[in-house]
Amino acid sequence: MSSARQTSEAQRGVRSKTLPLPDPANATRGVAEANALDAELLQSMMDSLKADIFGKVDSLSSSLCSEITSVRKELKESIGPLQAKVDQHGQTVLELERAATDHSGRVTELEATVSRLTAQAKHVDDWCEDLEGRSRRNNIRLVGISEGLEGPRPTEFITKLLQEILRLDEKPLLDRAHRTLRDRPREGDAPRHSS
CATH class of the missing domain: 1.20.5 (Single alpha-helices involved in coiled-coils or other helix-helix interfaces)
Known part of the structure; x- marks a missing residue:
């Protein structure tokens, strides 16, 4: 059987080999x-x-x-x-x-x-200082006059005193006369100044 098989396989192989090739x-x-x-x-x-x-x-x-x-x-x-x-x-x-x-x-x-007012204030200040200086020039301060000698009319007393001390022909013209604005001194203390 094996030979028969081999023969059929061989035939098939031949057949496959003999198939036509494609065109x-x-x-x-x-x-x-x-x-x-x-x-x-x-x-x-x-x-x-x-x-x-x-x-x-x-x-x-x-x-x-x-x-x-x-x-x-x-x-x-x-x-x-x-x-x-x-x-x-x-x-x-x-x-x-x-x-x-x-x-x-x-x-x-x-x-x-402000600049204008500052200038004006300086001018007024200078003016006031000048006026104060000028007003002090006309003041006379008398020192050493005993308290109470001037009496009730100090202006008349000082006028007569100046006329006598300075030997004036006429009485000098005074606006006013007064003691300085301090408390009245006690007995034995120095008197206040008169102006």
Whole structure:
């Protein structure tokens, strides 16, 4: 049996060896058809992939547009109060600038007035000092006149005293005569000055 098997296998092998070879023209046509099928399949896959990509891009684009719209709306709502505050602060700054300009003008006027009044006060001060000096020139201070000698009329007493001491022909003209403004001295103390 083994020989019969070997014989049938040998015949088969011969047969497989004797099969006709494919025709090169048919092979080229088959390859071209296979290539055409592959190209169509590849084209349909690319179209499908392209449609998927465009669909995803469109959905992302519409999603992004809606997000941008909502963000713009939120920004507009947020900017409104801020713009109102900025406008309010701008108005306040303008008012402060006007007030500062007004105060600057007033300060300038006041500085001029103070300068003028300072000059006048100095002039009045100098004038008063001159008057005090001149008024002191006409005062006479008498020292050593006992208390109570002047009596009830000190001006007449001093007039007579000066006429006698200075040996004047006429009595000198006096506006007034008085003791200095101190307390009356006790007995034995030096008398107050007379003017």
